[in-house]
Amino acid sequence: MDVKKDILWRVYLCLIGMALFGVAILAKVFYIQNIQGSYWRSMADSLHTRYVALDADRGTIYSEEGRMLSTSIPYFDIRIDFAADGLTDKKGLVFRTNLDSLSLCLSQLFNDRSQAEYKKLLQEGYKSKDRYFLLKRDVPFDQYQTLRTLPMFRLGKNKGGMIAETKSKRINPFKLLANRTIGLARENAQSVGLERTYDDYLRGVTGKRLMRRIAGGTYVPVEGYDIEPENGRDIVTTIDVNMQDIVETALMNMMVQNEADHGTCILMEVKTGKIKALANIGHLQDGSYWENMNYALQVGEPGSTFKLATVISVLEDKYATMNTMVNMDGGKWKVGRRTVYDSEPHPGPQNVTIKHAFELSSNVGMAKLAVQYYSKQPNNFVAHLRKLKLDQITGIDLLGEGRPVIKSTNSRTWSNTSLPWMAFGYEVLISPLQTAMLYNAVANNGKMMKPYLVNSIMEYGQVVKQFEPTIVMDSICSNSTLRQVQQMLAGVVTNGTAKKLQNQYYSFAGKTGTALVANGSRGYADKIYQASFAGYFPANDPQYTCVVVIKNKPHALRFYGASVAGPVFREVADRLFALAVEKQAPMQATLKIDSTLAMKNGKGAEWNEILQTLHLPAGNATASSWVSAKVDNQKVTFQQVSQPKGAVPDVTGMGLKDALYLLENAGLRVVIKGAGKVKTQSLPGGTKIGNEQTIVIELS
Structure with a gap:
């Protein structure tokens, strides 16, 4: 029991x-x-980390003479870590001491709140112990520089709590100037122009930053875990700012005067194919004009400027010479059920030379040549057009170039009137840039050059990729044909449709064009004309090819190429001739050394190796063991840093590796705070070392 x-x-x-x-x-x-729920939840939050992207600084786009066409400017989001060591130490003595003065300075700097409002805002943030308190968004660089000097913030991140998040904004300093060609680097939409074409070079390599989540779902950076981004490379273009201004102004003046719909003007260097200026102006809904589309790359019926290809074909096949006669039939000729019209009737002698028919821009004359010599084998004419590369894109370094259309007898829309209409620039589609490429070849004694917009890619002032002129074709035709078409183009100015444009100071050659264009479903009823002029100057020693194409408004009073596009060409040529523009050497490795480059003190031998590798100019050679470096008068100069035995080494300005090497070899125990290069050291350089001394170095 x-x-x-x-x-x-x-x-x-x-x-x-x-x-x-x-x-x-x-x-x-x-x-x-x-x-204890809130405490442990915050502890759990602190264990959550993630990487965020650090955008690289986008490269700058320069003109050929070194002016910035597109660049990035920094701006900042300013936050405060109210739990920083300096702000929590001694019951917030630093915060309470600096609160009034900081509030006053912020009010005066931003001018958006009163001192009392800023004081209340800061007190609320401090009371909540917010580690990521947003003070101000989108602060420009000059204000950021001032912020760093304000009370409390001047103490640095750990003591003053200021956190600056850097962003960048893309700007075009010259606004309208070549805006569409340079393009826009858009954050949430597709970029255009050179910004898009060379995006791989400009954008650089994105870095990473480790972020830790704290209470409230906010993330703060974790020190020492950043993967620094690689900055983008710079682009040096072929564009000359002065020439671009001349071209842009001349085109804009005519667009406004004639209330035109849109227009483009291309200025191309004859010998190289460099695009020295490219203006594209369109009429916006509010009545203003802006560079809204790249009209130079859009294909359309070119009109009479295409007649150059027709006469090259006829002369090259030896069917005729420029002195062969052709009958203009008074400017009207019936082909099947359709009728070819000249822009103006031609009374008087009807039998004229091919040269004079070309000078008068006779559609009838060109159509008769095509029918007379190619009606039995139309594809022979088409073959000439293809030989002149009119069926191919130019390959310019801009994305979005329109695809040309040159019909053949195999085309679905080919008819018995296609051949004569193609002869004077209809039933074909090419871009103004293709027209410029063809006329430039004539100016360049038959050598066809590929148009291009970028001279070089640069990284920290050094050329990493160079672009050279590219020959597309050594000769577009025989010398005999070339000399004849050059005379014919000169005759247009001296004895043809562009006669009123000539001047006594210099000669130029070219061709006018006036094409009736369709207006959607309304067809040709609105009488919308496209005026164009393509030519080069000076005629005896061509330096530049210029093509102007302007689409006029419906029923415009002025619409002929000679009276709308021609004056733009003449103004561009006059101003360039008056300025006696000399061809400037491309900017290669001429960018100045950035005087703000971060340079660390270190071993002299390592600095010598860096200078030799990067080909940087040195103001003085260094044989010293330890030196400080700086940029002085565009050269890297050195000053010896003495490190006496038995004394504390001066490691200010050094990287962590070099600083630890010197301090530990001197027998000191080192405590490290921060990251970067040494900003301060607790024991001044030169101080006598005692037994088992400890030194604290702060890096930033």
Whole structure:
């Protein structure tokens, strides 16, 4: 019996113990969940980390003479870590001491809140112990520089709590000037122009930053875990700012005067194919004009400027010479059920030379040549057009070039009138840039050059990729044909449709064009004309090819190429001739050394190796063991840093590796704060070293 009671007592005791243990567990769960819940949740949050992207600084786009056409400017989001060591130490002494003065300075700097409002804002942030408190967004660089000098913020990130998040904004300093060609680097939409074509070079390599989540779902940076981004490379274009301004102004003046719909003007260097200026102006809905589309790359029916290809074909096949006669039939000729019209009737002698028919821009004359010599084998004419590369894109370094259309007898839309209409620039589609490429070849004695917009890619002032002129075709035709078409183009100015444009100071050659264009479903009823002029100057020693194409408004009073596009060409040529523009050497490795480059103190031998590798100019050679470096008068100069034995080394300005090497070899214990290069050291350089001394170095 006693044994039974003893066993029961022990069982009951175990049950009571287990019950008490269960109650204790439940109590602890309740305590943790309800009493300590916020604390442990914040601790759990702190264990969550993630990487965020650090955008690289986008490269700058320069003109050929070194002016910035597109660049990035920094701006900042300013935040405060109210739990920083310096702000929590001594019950917030630093914060309370600087609160009034900081509030006043912020009010004066931003001028958006009163001192009292800023004081209240800062107090609320401090009371909440917010580690990522947003003070101000989109602060420009000059204001950021001032912020760093304000009370409390001047103490640095750890003591003053200021966190600056850097962003960048893309700007075109010259606004309208070549805006569409340079393009836009858009954050949430597709870029255009050179910004898009060379995006791989300009954008650089994105870095990473480790972020830790704190209470409230906010993330703060984790020190020492950044993967620095690689900055983008710079682009040096072929564009000359002065020439671009001349071209842009001349085109804009005519667009406004004639209330035109859109227009383009291309200025191309004859010998190289460099695009020195490219203007594209369109009429916006609000009545203003802006560079809204790259019209130079859009294909359309070129009109009479295409007649150059027709006469090259006829002369090259030896069917005729420029002195062969052709009958203009008074400017009207019936082909099947359609009629070819000249822009103006031609009374008087109807039999004229091919040269004079070309000078007068006779559609009838060109159509008759095509029918007379190619009606039996139309594809022979098409073959000439293809030989002149009119069926191919130019390959310019801009994305979005339109695909040309040169029909053949195999084309679905070919008819018995296609051949004569193609002869004077209809039923074909080419871009103004293709027209410029063809006329430039004539100016360049038959050598066809590929148009291009970029001279070189540069990284920290050094050329990493150079672009050279590219020859597309050594000769577009025989010398005999070339000399004849050059005379014919010169004759247009001296004795043809562009006669009123000539001047006594210099000669130029070219061709006018006036094409009736369709207006969607309304067809040709609105009488919308496209005026164009393609030519080169000076005629005796061509330096530049210029093509102007302007689409006029419906029923415009002025619409002929000679009266709309021609004056733009003449203004461009006059101003360039008057300025006696000399061809400037491309900017190669001429960018100046950035005087703000971060340079660390270090070993002289390592600095010598860096200078030799990067080909940087040195103001003085260094044979010293330890030196400080800086940029002085566009050269890297050095100053010896003495490190006497038995004294604390001066490591200010050094990287962590060099600083540790010197300090530990001197027998000091080193405590490190921050990252970067040494900003301050607790024991000044030159101080005598005692036994087992400790030195604190702060890096930034």
